[in-house]
Each structure stands twice: as structure tokens, then as C-alpha cells.
Amino acid sequence: MSDAVLQYLRDHRYEQINHLIDFLKIPSISTDKQNKEDVKRAADFVANYVRHIGFEKVEIQPTKGHPLVYAEWMGAGEDAPTVLVYGHYDVQPADPLELWESPPFEPVIRENRLYARGTSDDKGQVFMHLAVFEAFMRTEGKLPINVKLCIEGEEEIGSENLYSILDEKKEQFAADFAIISDSGMVSNDQPTILYGLKGFTGLEFTVHGPKNDLHSGLYGGAVRNPLMAMAHLLASLKNEEEVVTVEGFYDDVEPLLASERILMSEVPVEDYPKTTGVDQTISEKGYTAIEHTMARPTLEINGMFGGYQGEGTKTIIPSKATAKLTCRLVPGQDPETIQNRLIDHLEKHVPAGVQLELKKEPLSAKAYKVDPNHPLIKKAAESYQKGFGKEAVYVRMGGSIPVLEWIDSIYKMPIVLLGFGTPDDRLHSPNESFPLANFDRGLITLVDYYQSVRKEK
């Protein structure tokens, strides 16, 4: 590893963290129209920073929504590999504001953690790459490999315009592999290779009974109660052993390899009672909680409602009941196929006397998985080791990042997820923070990684 680069990072730590603080001060909340100009300012920050470092081509590309920052430095030459670095400069809303110990857009350091909205998700992690690029340029005058930056402003609102940009500008964004630092580690100092995420599909449905709420005394025994019909329908979807009982749900699931089960058994188990308040983990029959969350599909009811919800009693048969379902999918499962199998199941099981109204969730994603033995992944594990002094663990996660599937399907390039977040970061919640120790260790990891992948072409 280049001592000069690391020395630069040590020497300029205060200055760089101040730059990050300036970046964090911009309330680039993508979902709130009132912050449209702030989002633009955050895009400008990124563009100006990389222009200042010496990136050759820097563009703020307009979209129908918030702009995308594209920048490239191709000075490593045609023999060197090209990396596409993806990240996002937009942030989640900060409310409820009253729960923040310090204002969300006035960054402060407490107990060696930097507190502000976006410190971990994802401004802080994006900035780590910028800091490393700066150090390379200022000391060696160049980057180890060719770099294309794609930093978007709509991740927190579903990356609404990214797919079409990636699809239309194939040549511009083409690279040998991608790096994304927008994820976390299983514990605060445990380097974590994230090699798979789940896909996603959803469905909302309403069971319609009588045209109005009815008197339970006068009509109980004459009409089907939509809430009871809903209970029967929902209970028919999954049994008490957490096995989904929808026909064909598991048909296309890639089986969990014995080698992966070994990797998963090495992952330190989350302290579930502490993080969830639940004494007992419950997972699919035949699989541990780690295996189920990481690598087996799930079906969850996210919301359900109907009838009287106030204090006390109201003796009605309600006119309708609604439930919202989502599934997390694993490699092999097609979101649309699963959505249709859910619909088939519900239509087949809906009892007489009530009608079913279906609403397909428009968002969906396929699962993403990269071979944990891929050389780029193995190298990431080695760089993590150098940065954190600890051997990395290999995990898949139950979350979904649609951009992974897009990059995968459009460019067929491997994606390396180099995340430095921690379970204590409180993403999307009040008091988001990021440990400065991981900022420092992450920089070492990134310096090593960019150098070590130089020959990967």
C-alpha cells in the first residue's frame, strides 16, 4: 500500500472531515419538493469536489427528477480496469425532528461518531471514495485505475429515473466492475462481504363484503364477515412453521449450497433480543434465522385493517378489510411470477360471500447475488483485513437494492459491495451517525482495494 497516500489521508483528516461536514449540512431530502434546490446544491458539491480533485469529465445530468452526477477519470489507460462507483447524495427526511439530540443538518461529533442525516446513508460513504481519490491525485498525481462516478439524487425515492439513464447511456457507464458503498457490516468493527441481496414484490388486497357496516346482531349469521374472510386468506398463505403455502412459491428457488451454509454459520449472530425485543427467533422449518433472513424467501404482512379501530366496542360486521403484503425473493424467483402466484392463490381461496380487489405493488426487484469466490470479492476481503485487522465474514442480506439488478442485467458486470456502516448507525431514523473509526479504517480499505484491483482486467 502506498504510504504517501495513507500519510496524506492522516495529514488532511481534519480538513477532509470538515468538507464532509459541509456536504452533510445540505438538507438534500429528495422526497420533499421544498428541498429541490438543496438537492441541487448537494449535486453541485459532489461535482465541484471531483472537478477540484482533477476528474476530467464532470457532468450534472438533469433527469425528470433530481440530477445525477457523472464524472470520470480515465487516465490509468486502456490496459487498466475501469470501475463504476455508484452512490447517492440524497437523504431521507429527518422527522420526527424532536427526537434528534442535535439538529439533523448541523453535524456534530460525540464519542467519536459523526451525527447528522446522511452520515452513513450515503453521503459519508460516498465521501470516503472522494477522499481516497483526492489522496491519490494529490500524492501520486493519478488514480490506480480508471474511475467512472455515478452519484444519484433519487435513491431514497426509488431511483425513479436511474434505470432509463443506465439503459440509454450504456457506453458512458460501461465498466469492468462496480463498487457500491451503501451498506453495512454485521457489527461495528467486523468487515463484512455482502455478496447477495433479496428481490422484492408486493400486493395489496381488499376483501369486500356488505355495502355498509352492518349491525352484528341483525346480520351476524347471514353474511360473511370480511375480516374473518381476510384472516382465513392470510392464514392460508403461510403456516405456523413459517413455510409459505402458496403453490409454486418455492419452485424456482436456487437451493442454499452447503458451502454457503458454512459461510453463514460463521457470521456472528445478531443479538436479536436486544435489537428486536423478541426473546425467540422464529424461522422457516429447516433453516436458521440467519439462513432464512439471508437466503430464503419471505412473505410478510406489512399492514392490515378493517372495521372499528377506536376505543371500546362497536358491534358491526365491517364492509371490508385490507391487507398489504410484500415478499423478499431469492435468486431464481421472478417477481412478477411470484406476484401472479399470490394472486392465483388468493383468487382460489377467497370464500363465498365476499369479493376480492387486488392492487399490484408496481415496484419490484430481482434478487442479486455474486459468487463469493469471485477474485474481486476475495480481494475485497483482503483489503477489509488490512483496514480493520480482522477477517471478513460473508453474508447475504434480506434487503433489496434495485440498482444492483439493473447494473447486473444491463452491464453484466460484477458488483462489489464495500459497506462501512454499522448496526448502530440508525439509518432513516433520528440521530443517524457514523463511527469515525470506520471512516479511518474504510479509507485504508479503499486505498488498498483500488491499488490491488489494478491488475484485474
Add this chain to the structure above:
Amino acid sequence: MSDAVLQYLRDHRYEQINHLIDFLKIPSISTDKQNKEDVKRAADFVANYVRHIGFEKVEIQPTKGHPLVYAEWMGAGEDAPTVLVYGHYDVQPADPLELWESPPFEPVIRENRLYARGTSDDKGQVFMHLAVFEAFMRTEGKLPINVKLCIEGEEEIGSENLYSILDEKKEQFAADFAIISDSGMVSNDQPTILYGLKGFTGLEFTVHGPKNDLHSGLYGGAVRNPLMAMAHLLASLKNEEEVVTVEGFYDDVEPLLASERILMSEVPVEDYPKTTGVDQTISEKGYTAIEHTMARPTLEINGMFGGYQGEGTKTIIPSKATAKLTCRLVPGQDPETIQNRLIDHLEKHVPAGVQLELKKEPLSAKAYKVDPNHPLIKKAAESYQKGFGKEAVYVRMGGSIPVLEWIDSIYKMPIVLLGFGTPDDRLHSPNESFPLANFDRGLITLVDYYQSVRKEK
């Protein structure tokens, strides 16, 4: 039947309806503290009216809540029977006001129906007795039998203070039988002997899972989803054939007699598609909708909620789910026993990984039933025939009137339910009304009934 009494009613129809309109103008909404004085004014109206007619003892008895009007006329002598006439002068709230075609407390007649809150439930029906008493007193100078009036002001808020009054003042309220006109007929001109009502018990329960809503991707597969646990619990209570599957639920149910099934088969079937909007009736296996609503116990979910209920999708595992249940009970079933059997069932079936929180519904009632062949009931059928020119049908109803059980258990007297309401009256809803045709036919029925029961002692 006394022609003079009937002639009086015909001659004074306009005047009496104007008195009823004055009574209806008072917004005696018992649940609303702002109407406390109005409720009092409605009590005064009843007391003044009967004092004016010539009742001997008229009291406005204070309670912890709204007062009870007690009045008696015992001039028929010790050889004549004494009737306790129960009714209520309080009304339901009128909101949503914007749905009323004319203001709820400004009575108007449209198409021979009197529109106002309380026309059917129960001021209008109470007033019919007052009108008949007035006619007897003004023409014959006496009533055919001894009368005790008990007109309360808290029926719409659960008759909170009535039980203790009935229990404490046994001697004052003692009578040979009771008449209540606070119910309806199966169609607008079909006299209906209501000889049984259901009892009632209820339960609210919450399934508690994680301490906070959890990310469905990170925790799906590790914790039990309270909404799914709720669905399984609810589905375990009743099967799709509408048979309650709670152990012991039917143990104490008095079987439905063949003779009653014949009576019920003669009841004109409600036009369920019109009144409910549901094409297909659904009832307990082995019973018709009429039999189930009238004479078999029911278990209904009145409300259910948990998790995300807004627009679109929120990928959470919610921390909890709540359901509200009530049962309508038939003779033989004890409300507390059934409540406990429900609790036993839920505690036995709650799956691992979630906790159950139970909240017993404090209100309960036993079912009430009188022998449809009782001479007082047979006489009611005859009087109905005179008033309406049609043979009465015999029904039981799925609703619950706790005062029936109290009068039954404290006084052991038969109760005659002489109701004149119709399915179109819209009780508890905007545009409550009462057909003036039934006012006229009901007066004839009551005149005949009071005369014909003279010898029933």
C-alpha cells in the same frame, strides 16, 4: 275495543302528533355532555305529560347520570294486573349532520313518514303509549289496568344506572308483566312477535411481537410477524362453514326446537341483497340465515388493525396487531363462560414468538327468550291482528337488550315486546324516521292490548 277511545285518538291525532314533535325537538343525546340539560328537558316532557294525563305518582329520579322518569297509575285496583312499561327518552347522536335531508331535531313529515332523531328509537314508540293512556283517561276516566312507567335516559349509553335502580327498588317497579316498545317488525306492515333476543360478550386482544416495527428485509425470517400470528389466531376461531371452533362454545346452547324452526320458516325473508349489498347469504352449516341470525350464537370480528395503513407500501414487520371480537349468545350460554372459553382458546393457540394481551369487554348480557305460546304473547298477536289486519309472525332477533335480562332475572316477570318500528327507519343513522301509518295502527294495537290483558292476573 272501546270505540270512544279510538274515536278520541282519531279526533286528537293532529294535536298528539304535534306533542310528539315537541318531544322530538329536544336533542336528548345522552352520550354528549353538552346535551345534559336537553336530556333533562326530555325527562321533564315525559313527566309533565303523564302528570297532565292524570298519573298519580310522577317522579324524576336522579341517577349518577341522566334521570329516570317513574310514574304510576294504580286506579284499576288490586284485582287488575299491573304492567311495567319500559322505554327511553334519550337518543343517539345525529352526526354526520350533513347527511340529513332535514335537520335531525326539526321534525318534518315526508311521504307519510315523520323524520327526526328518535322517531322510531324510542321517543316515538314511548309516546304511543302516552297517547293511548291519554285517550283512556280522557274518555273512560281510567286505564284498563294498573300502569307503572319506567322511561330512562341512558339506554343509548348502555343503561349504566338502570340495573342498580331496578335491583334496589324492587317493590316500586314490581308488576305482573312488562311491555317494551323499542323494537321493530320484519317488514313495514307485518306485525311481528319478538320473543327472544341474543346475549352478548366481547373481547379485544393484541398480539405483541418486536418492540418496534422492523425492516422486513433484515428481520423477515427471524421474528414472528404479529399480523400473521393474528390471522392464524382469528382463523382458528371459526371455520369457513361459519362453525365456531372454540372448544365448548356450543356446549350449553339450547337446541333449536323443530316447532321454532317452523315458526322461523314462516318469517318473510329479508331482501338481503337489497339491505346488505351481498348476493349470497352465508350461515352456519346446517342452519338457514334466518335460523342463524335469530337463534344460533355468532362470533364476529368487529375490527382489526396493525402495521402500515397508508397509501402504497411500507416494508415493515409491525410490532403488534389488534382485533376486537364480539359474540351474540343464545339461551343456555353464559357470557362470562364464553368469554373465558375464548380466552382459553387464544392462549392455547397463540404461536411461539409473540405475546398475547387480553382486554375483556366489560359489558355483557344473557340471551332472553319468552315462551311464544305464553297467553300474554298470544294476546299480543291478536291485538297486532286488529291493528294491522294481518297475522303476526314470530321471530327472535340477533340483537341484545340488557334490560330484558335484568327485568327477567330481578322480577321473573314475562316481557312482551310490542315493537312498531320498520326496517326502513334508519335507527342510529341519518334520516331516522317512523311511518305515521304504524303510529295509527300501533295505537289501535295498544288500545286493544291494554283492554284484553285486563283479565290476565
